[in-house]
Amino acid sequence: MQYASFEDVLHFDVCFFGFSCSSVKYYTTHLPRCSDDKNNLEIDNTLLSSLSLGSSFVHSAIQEAIKMVDRAYKESRDGHKLKLAKRTLTSADLLAYFKQPVAETRTVVRSAEYMETALKLIQRNANSIYKHWLNVTDLLTQSDLDTISRITGCSAAFLPTVCEDDCWSNRYRTINSECNNRKKPHLGAANVAFARWLPAQYEDGFSLPKGWSRRTLHSGFHLPLVRRVSNKILQVANQIVPLDQDNAHTFVQWGQWLDHDLDLAPQSGSIQTFNEGINCDKTCARRSPCFPIRIPRNDFRFNNSVGCMPFLRSAPVCGTGKLGLFFGHVSVREQLNAVTAFIDSSMVYGNAKSIANRIRNHTTDLGLLKVNQNYSDNGLEYLPFSSSEQESPCAMNPNSSGVPCFLAGDGRVNEHLGLLSFHVLFLREHNRLARALKRLNQHWSGETIYQEARKIMGAFHQIITFRDYIPRLIGPAAMQKFLPPYTGYNDSIDPRIANVFATACFRYAHVTIQPLVHRFNESYQEHPQYPNLPLRNSFFSPWRVVDQGGVEPILRGLLANPAKRQKQNRMIVDELRQHLFELTSRLPLDLASLNLQRSRDHGLPGYNAWRKFCGLSEPNSVKDLTVVLRNSRLARDLFKLYGTPDNIEPWLGGVSEPSVRGGRLGPLLACLAGQQFKNLRDGDRFWWEHQGVFTDSQQQALKQISLSRVICDNTRIEEVPRDAFRFRTYPEGYVRCTQISQVDLSAWKENVEGILANEI
Numbered sequence: 001m002q003y004a005s006f007e008d009v010l011h012f013d014v015c016f017f018g019f020s021c022s023s024v025k026y027y028t029t030h031l032p033r034c035s036d037d038k039n040n041l042e043i044d045n046t047l048l049s050s051l052s053l054g055s056s057f058v059h060s061a062i063q064e065a066i067k068m069v070d071r072a073y074k075e076s077r078d079g080h081k082l083k084l085a086k087r088t089l090t091s092a093d094l095l096a097y098f099k100q101p102v103a104e105t106r107t108v109v110r111s112a113e114y115m116e117t118a119l120k121l122i123q124r125n126a127n128s129i130y131k132h133w134l135n136v137t138d139l140l141t142q143s144d145l146d147t148i149s150r151i152t153g154c155s156a157a158f159l160p161t162v163c164e165d166d167c168w169s170n171r172y173r174t175i176n177s178e179c180n181n182r183k184k185p186h187l188g189a190a191n192v193a194f195a196r197w198l199p200a201q202y203e204d205g206f207s208l209p210k211g212w213s214r215r216t217l218h219s220g221f222h223l224p225l226v227r228r229v230s231n232k233i234l235q236v237a238n239q240i241v242p243l244d245q246d247n248a249h250t251f252v253q254w255g256q257w258l259d260h261d262l263d264l265a266p267q268s269g270s271i272q273t274f275n276e277g278i279n280c281d282k283t284c285a286r287r288s289p290c291f292p293i294r295i296p297r298n299d300f301r302f303n304n305s306v307g308c309m310p311f312l313r314s315a316p317v318c319g320t321g322k323l324g325l326f327f328g329h330v331s332v333r334e335q336l337n338a339v340t341a342f343i344d345s346s347m348v349y350g351n352a353k354s355i356a357n358r359i360r361n362h363t364t365d366l367g368l369l370k371v372n373q374n375y376s377d378n379g380l381e382y383l384p385f386s387s388s389e390q391e392s393p394c395a396m397n398p399n400s401s402g403v404p405c406f407l408a409g410d411g412r413v414n415e416h417l418g419l420l421s422f423h424v425l426f427l428r429e430h431n432r433l434a435r436a437l438k439r440l441n442q443h444w445s446g447e448t449i450y451q452e453a454r455k456i457m458g459a460f461h462q463i464i465t466f467r468d469y470i471p472r473l474i475g476p477a478a479m480q481k482f483l484p485p486y487t488g489y490n491d492s493i494d495p496r497i498a499n500v501f502a503t504a505c506f507r508y509a510h511v512t513i514q515p516l517v518h519r520f521n522e523s524y525q526e527h528p529q530y531p532n533l534p535l536r537n538s539f540f541s542p543w544r545v546v547d548q549g550g551v552e553p554i555l556r557g558l559l560a561n562p563a564k565r566q567k568q569n570r571m572i573v574d575e576l577r578q579h580l581f582e583l584t585s586r587l588p589l590d591l592a593s594l595n596l597q598r599s600r601d602h603g604l605p606g607y608n609a610w611r612k613f614c615g616l617s618e619p620n621s622v623k624d625l626t627v628v629l630r631n632s633r634l635a636r637d638l639f640k641l642y643g644t645p646d647n648i649e650p651w652l653g654g655v656s657e658p659s660v661r662g663g664r665l666g667p668l669l670a671c672l673a674g675q676q677f678k679n680l681r682d683g684d685r686f687w688w689e690h691q692g693v694f695t696d697s698q699q700q701a702l703k704q705i706s707l708s709r710v711i712c713d714n715t716r717i718e719e720v721p722r723d724a725f726r727f728r729t730y731p732e733g734y735v736r737c738t739q740i741s742q743v744d745l746s747a748w749k750e751n752v753e754g755i756l757a758n759e760i
Helices: 006-015 024-030 043-050 053-087 091-101 103-130 142-152 154-159 167-171 226-234 247-264 351-358 419-438 448-482 498-504 506-512 543-547 552-559 591-601 606-615 622-629 634-640 652-655 665-682 696-702 707-714 752-759
Strands: 035-037 040-042 242-248 563-564 718-721 734-736
Touching: 053 103, 053 226, 103 142, 103 154, 103 606, 142 154, 226 591, 226 634, 226 652, 242 247, 247 419, 247 448, 247 506, 247 552, 247 563, 419 543, 419 552, 419 707, 448 665, 448 707, 498 506, 498 665, 506 563, 506 591, 506 652, 506 665, 543 622, 563 752, 591 652, 606 652, 606 665, 622 634, 652 665, 707 718
Parallel strands: none
Antiparallel strands: 035 040, 242 563, 718 734
């Protein structure tokens, strides 16, 4: 079939999408005509190889894409301000608050969305002519692609980084961890793609999430609604919470604290689609970035009052998605890690210069972090506020006394009271270290003090994590396999966080969270003035720290209460599954559903693919899965929902497995965690044990650190357990702070006379 009015069709398409129509005649004379032979479109390969849409066409597409994205960003921002003014924030708004890209990350994400939108516009125009069989990059020359990359800002991510080779850069990390690996400077840095240990599995092979189309089969079966899986598999039966008699809730809180040091997949900067202007909060339509979670019928929590929960896709990395060959590689959609991969205390210090500068105290040359100027904890420091009361979602809490959100190196600081207490604790620890280092070395500048304190803090986190936390997590067998004694830095190792680790493995702790926030007095009994809280009343509530006794009651509650024990019929408490970020009764979120939907959004392969990756068996029948899970009922339920273990999300399959001996993860997640932490340790040029990072005497001093010591040094708590992660009922196992080892900072004292003599 020849297109009789080919020029008219193209003219309509170009004008309809807002492109310049002045040179349509040029485009039509350079485009081949199509024929339809038994519904299979064909195009002459010689013409295709020489095809170019023309620079004017490309520039028009880019300009229109930029307008569309900027308009969506602005309308989303204005809508958020209006909700703040009217006090009508929803649970989804709170989730978006700390998933929104900020600072340098916002620039990177917006560039990716400019590019993605421009290419979609070009693709749509091409599809109207070639009937959906032609890839957009087949219509663009390399010069066109370079132009799109340059104008959208995406090319900046691929520019070579020049790493300084001087005393300063060899001694301290950059704030965004560029040049940790001198051969490949972007490895482990903020704002790069997560690593893929297995190829992505998208519904269209490039970018569409699994489950995007309800008609598509996966391994021969339809995927179940994630909320149905949550209701069937992940609820806590009878609301009876099993307790972990070995691990305190501090163990759980450290896991989240560490996770915020390692990964953050930001979502789009807009809650609207870029071409239709659809608001993701108000529709069940699936139009990127909207990927709403459908509510099944007869869901008692929602009473059929709503059709879906809002869900926004994670932001893409520049040049990835359904684009064919781009930047020299097949461009399946990749997600961005907005934070540094390394264990470097970045949740305290930030992952970008703009954030790091914002939270530093520049009024003195003492290397301190900013503290709150309005409130203190009887003389002990609080974090500064991030914004005014009128601009803060924390102040919109119906029970709030008007205290705004706090500001820290990581935007998730206000998520709940346990996390917030850790942020306050380590703010104080940095400033304590900075003051002590200044007393030892009066000649040090504020910048040197700041960097040395930051370096010590990074070592503290590495030691506590690898000595005290990971062995309890993955057990002795995985420790022996993945984390034998340290042998040195290896620049051939990729230290980036794996997509499966961030999206599946390290979300395991969601099944270990208690439904209550315990607040204890000096005798480790429920505080008479500030009693225990349902977890839902802890979300975005910094006012409870300021007005209700500071962080000490919360820290005591973490130390003296057990974690929830994972049980296969008691997975996630309803505080998280039915009331996540619930400030009002209007549409709370379900953490279990979010986890499953995020796995599909990121194109993670299924349970059996990851079992194979780890050298484990691949169950293919109810009988096989029963053997793996040691639970025939759970195996049958999973088969009924998914049809095959190949379709089970790795997070769900992983948390369903019984834990390994001496650990808290099942075999699959123990393998994935072990591999990730091995990469983080051995691929880090600034690892605390790496020769030259610290002196021998400093290394010996650092070994004395413990979380209990940090609590002693930065609160008025006088009795603590020796091991902060081990659950013991007070007073068993508790000692006075004077009995907890301290880090001797004298190893950092410089011999000024010796330095001057060497310089002379």
